[in-house]
Amino acid sequence: MSETPNKTLRWSNWAGNQRTGLVFQNTPETESELQQLIQSAAKNSLRVKAVGSGHSFTGIALAEQQLIDLSKFGQLIAIDQVAQTVTVQSGMQLAVLNQILDHNGLAMQNLGDIAYQTIAGAISTSTHGTGAKFTGIAAQVLALRIVLANGEIADCSATENQDLFNCARVGLGALGLISSVTLKVVPKFNLVVVEEPMRVDELLINLDQHISENDHFEFFWVPHTGWALTKRNNRSLEPVKPMGKMSHWYAKTLMENYAFGAVCMLGRAKPSLIPKLAKALPASGRNEYSDSSFKVFASKRIVKFYEMEYAIPREACAEALNRVRRMVGDSGFFLNFPVEVRFTAPDEIPLSTASNRESAYIAVHIYKGMDYVPYFKEVESIMNSYQGRPHWGKLHFQNAQTLAPRYPNWNLFQSVRDQVDPKRMFTNAYLETVLGK
Ligand SMILES: Cc1cc2nc3c(=O)[nH]c(=O)nc-3n(C[C@H](O)[C@H](O)[C@H](O)COP(=O)(O)OP(=O)(O)OC[C@H]3O[C@@H](n4cnc5c(N)ncnc54)[C@H](O)[C@@H]3O)c2cc1C
Secondary structure (H helix, E strand, O other): OOOOOEEOOOOEOOOOOOEOOOOEEEOOOOHHHHHHHHHHHHHOOOOEEEEOOOOOOOHHHOOOOEEEEOOOOOOEEEEEOOOOEEEEEOOOEHHHHHHHHHHOOEEOOOOOOOOOOEHHHHHHOOOOOOEOOOOOHHHHEEEEEEEOOOOOEEEEEOOEOHHHHHHHOOOOOOOOEEEEEEEEOEEOOEEEEEEEEEEHHHHHHOHHHHHHHOOEEEEEEOOOOOEEEEEEEEEEOOOOOOOOHHHHHHHHHHHHHHHHHHHHHHHHHOHHHHHHHHOOHHHHOOEEEEEEHHHHHOOOOOOOEEEEEEEEEHHHHHHHHHHHHHHHHHHOOOOOOOEEEEEEOOEOOOOOOOEOOOEEEEEEEEEOOOOOHHHHHHHHHHHHOOOOEEOOOOOOOOOHHHHHHHOOOHHHHHHHHHHHOOOOOOOOHHHHHHHOO
């Protein structure tokens, strides 16, 4: 690889709503190439952006001058089955990591609902799954190696460069270019899954029980109906009983992707049909099966959409969701995507969306090509009253002034940023908005 910047075509993210202008692009394969690129960008005063899989909906991964594409920076560095740790180059996709761990009798403690992200991209935006006893992915990190704006490499962990470590686990790409990530993993396990519709009013009355009785509980409220589709995943070491190939294809590929996509397309063409179409969703019935954890956590996503997700204190979940339901009923919005609700344990990472509080996550979606602004703004105004923290990789309308009071360790992040990137090599327009200049 040449360290000289190459001109490239424009880049866009997965959802297609964020696009760069013409930028320099390089695709490093080794840490020394990465370091040379940063040193050369520093000499030329270029703004640098690392790009993982481009699965963020916000402009967080938008390069303005120098794009560093990490698609060839995804090698395994070390795995220790006894200590249950793994170290990988930062551009490794979670799907690849899951396979490596599985072959070694190991697994990630928890995951979100897809595995297309890179490990560095996932932690940088505070990516999470569900499970009130489990944190997001960033809190599973034991150590990082980061190329800083001055071209030096910093090793950091709970015992070395602690402030940098704490902040860079959810660093929004603003503190440096993460070269490698060491994770604490667990012995591999299976998940027993029960998926079934429930009346949403009843579900909310028994919410605490659902959350505490299941390792990983989540649900999807279907707008224009009184139904929620629930998913209860419980950890098990019993042999797996996966869905048959045909049932899996029917439920996960046909119904959750192609049929759902067709329904969304129909709804986009004729929004007034959406409430009728929505009534068909809860009829999707009950599924019970078990499989390896990583196969259950993450699934295929073919239908494209825009998303906003807010973390709020867990105890406010039922009230906040009921306000969203009333708002949808009163607003005249036609919504063809369910509202997803998940839960996580707190952590102590300054800009983690679960920083210092048990969290519920309420996520709203709009099919690609439809106007998301009015709906997302209404939901956001409800989340504001709970000190809601937006997912850094999902759409929202906040700025540094509105966000600062929502994070108890906001100032620590800002002072680490000032120390390691005083000239703001790693900023872009999105980061200027949410973190300040
Ligand atoms: C279909 C879909 C499903 C999703 N499901 C979930 C979910 O279940 N839970 C959830 O929480 N989120 C979810 N997300 C959001 C997604 O997990 C995040 O946006 C995540 O950041 C994407 O990872 P990426 O590799 O694509 O990173 P990108 O979007 O490419 O980058 C994100 C940020 O990470 C930075 N970055 C990347 N690599 C490095 C590096 N080496 N060093 C420093 N900074 C770096 C980038 O500069 C940028 O700031 C979903 C998104 C989509 C599109």
